[in-house]
Amino acid sequence: MSILDYLLKRKKKSANIAKERLQIIFAAENMDKNGPDFLPELKRELLEVISRYVAVDQDLIQVNVERDSECDILELNIPLSGSHIKQKNKVAKAAKAASH
Amino acid sequence: MAKVIVVTSGKGGVGKTTTSASIATGLAKRGHKTVVIDFDVGLRNLDLIMGCERRVVYDFVNVLQNEANLKQALIKDKHCDNLFVLPASQTRDKDALTPEGVEKVLNELRENHDFIVCDSPAGIEQGAVMALYFADEAIVVTNPEVSSVRDSDRILGILSAKSKRAAENQEPIKEHLLITRYSPERVSSGEMLSITDIQELLGVKLVGVIPESQTVLQASNSGIPVIHMNDSPSGQAYEDVVARFLGEERPMRFVEPEKKSFLKRLFGT
Ligand SMILES: Nc1ncnc2c1ncn2[C@@H]1O[C@H](COP(=O)(O)OP(=O)(O)OP(=O)(O)O)[C@@H](O)[C@H]1O
Ligand SMILES: [Mg+2]
Numbered sequence: 001m002s003i004l005d006y007l008l009k010r011k012k013k014s015a016n017i018a019k020e021r022l023q024i025i026f027a028a029e030n031m032d033k034n035g036p037d038f039l040p041e042l043k044r045e046l047l048e049v050i051s052r053y054v055a056v057d058q059d060l061i062q063v064n065v066e067r068d069s070e071c072d073i074l075e076l077n078i079p080l081s082g083s084h085i086k087q088k089n090k091v092a093k094a095a096k097a098a099s100h
Numbered sequence: 101m102a103k104v105i106v107v108t109s110g111k112g113g114v115g116k117t118t119t120s121a122s123i124a125t126g127l128a129k130r131g132h133k134t135v136v137i138d139f140d141v142g143l144r145n146l147d148l149i150m151g152c153e154r155r156v157v158y159d160f161v162n163v164l165q166n167e168a169n170l171k172q173a174l175i176k177d178k179h180c181d182n183l184f185v186l187p188a189s190q191t192r193d194k195d196a197l198t199p200e201g202v203e204k205v206l207n208e209l210r211e212n213h214d215f216i217v218c219d220s221p222a223g224i225e226q227g228a229v230m231a232l233y234f235a236d237e238a239i240v241v242t243n244p245e246v247s248s249v250r251d252s253d254r255i256l257g258i259l260s261a262k263s264k265r266a267a268e269n270q271e272p273i274k275e276h277l278l279i280t281r282y283s284p285e286r287v288s289s290g291e292m293l294s295i296t297d298i299q300e301l302l303g304v305k306l307v308g309v310i311p312e313s314q315t316v317l318q319a320s321n322s323g324i325p326v327i328h329m330n331d332s333p334s335g336q337a338y339e340d341v342v343a344r345f346l347g348e349e350r351p352m353r354f355v356e357p358e359k360k361s362f363l364k365r366l367f368g369t
Contacts, residue, residue, distance in 0.1 A: 013290030018246045019297045026253060026301060033257075 031064060039063060046076070054080055102210035105217050106235040106273075108259075110251030112222030114243045115280040118316055119338075120219035121149045122327035123239065126342030128183035129327075132214040135174065138188035139231035140221035141196055147187045150177065151323025161189035164201035170208055179328065184213075194227035202230050224258060233264050237274040239345075240304060243281045244293040249301055252277075256302065276307035278341060283312045284357040295355060308341035310334055311354040 031039070043063040050056055062077040107120045117140075124136035138146035141161060147153040152175045158168035163186070170186075177183035189196065209216050220231035232238060238259050242252040259273050260266060266273075279298055286292040299306055313334035319326035327342070329335035333354045340350045 015287070015290050015293050015297065018293055019301065022246060022249055022301050025250060029253075 039065065050078060056080065102213050103215050103236045104206060104210075104234050105215060105237045105239060106220055106232040107217065107239045107241060108220040108228065108232050108255050109222065109241040109248070110224060110228075110255040111243075111248045114241050114248050115310070115316075116222075116241050117145050117149050117219050118320070118326065119239065119241050119278060119280065119310075120146060120217050121325040122335075122338040123342055123345070124183060124215070124217040125177070125180060125325040125327050126339060127215045127217070127346075128177070128180040130342065130346070131182065133182045133212065134215040134217065135184040135186060135209055135213050136217040136219060137186040138219050139197070139227055140219065141188045141192055141194045141227055142190070143221065144188040144190045146219050147175075147185060148323060149320050150185050150325060152177065152185055152187075153323070156187045159187045159189040160205070161192045161196045163205055164196060164198070170205065179324075194221070194225065194230075197227060197230040199230065199233060203234060206234050224254065228255075229258070229262060232259055232273075233262070235259075235263060235273050236265075237276065239276045239278050239307065240302075241278050241280055242298060242302070244279060244283075244287070244298060246293075249293065249298055252302055256304065275304045276345065277302055277304040278308050278310070279306070280310040281312045282309050282355065284355055288357045295352070306352075307344050308337060309352055309355050310337045310341070 043061070046063070047056065047058065047061060056078060060077075060079045062075070064075045064077075066073040066075055105123070107116045107123065109116050117138075120136055124134050128134040136146065136150070137160060138144055139160075140146070144156075144159070147156055155175050158173040160173070162168040163170055163173045174184040174186055177185060206216060218231045218235065221227040232255075240252050240255060240259075242248050256275060259275060263273055265271065277299065279295060282295070283292055287294045295306065295309060311333050313326075313332060315329050315332035315334050316326050319329055319335075326332070326335050327338040330339075337354055340353060343350050
């Protein structure tokens, strides 16, 4: 890229985007390989319970175990988008409230 | 003790055959008796890159199926005395490669060679697994590009989990990262993953960086492994790879952009 290019359009560096995307993939794969054995099972069961109350998009759910120096932290990330919520009962609403 | 080296990548077209030909040639030039085997059964190409396609009579599958012996199938390289090529079959499919058969051939080759270089096919199927299964060392060829890096990670997983060494709880396969088709200019402008990026992502020791170079195509056009092109950066970079592989320390070359004049920098190339 020439200096003129640079001044004219200051592109976002695509190599950085590539690296970040790969880091995310590898971290997730490592989690599957090195995470506790029960993780996939836990994820499946949690999903089952949660989807009894609200509609969730499977692909958006993240279950991670974060290694801290003192302890492991189980981190659940379950995005609930308003329109998809079945709102069968109050629990669903509670869950929605909690997510905000 | 003979060493079996697999040149692998997962992704296709990243430079495995180019690399196998040059590394085998480099090892032979340094006096090591070397054989390079084409594991890409059905899509034979190594013979073309080595320039011996017209001398193929018998192939790897003929040997596996006892239709010819090794002596009949090995082709002596025309440039190096210590170098032999075992071509792949063009007509059979990869299922012809059985673990028992491959092991038998490799053991026979181990008896009178120093290095056995296995040119893996792309993918993670039978052919690729057979090429890496008996390896002592692996050269993982990676292009600075997302899908190639991801596939290399996948292959590294297979090397450490599905090889003979893994199955028998032996010392793991020694892994080397080889980055090919590298463009320092594009890296410095932020459009291409850098050496450091790739190394951080894959966590494997770097054995070399081969720049993107037109000489590679010229070499393959003429059937001469590019390492013979002494005055080209890619040939010299492969020479360095062989030296490092054999334990020499060499600084990385051709990894910084060429210095450009002010006008060129202003207007681009
Ligand atoms: N350093 C380089 N610079 C420029 N072109 C290159 C370089 N290395 C390889 N190539 C080109 O890339 C193409 C693929 O190379 P090669 O056949 O060695 O890859 P491969 O990994 O063996 O492919 P396959 O997976 O199909 O077996 C060829 O056209 C080759 O000339
Ligand atoms: Mg090939």
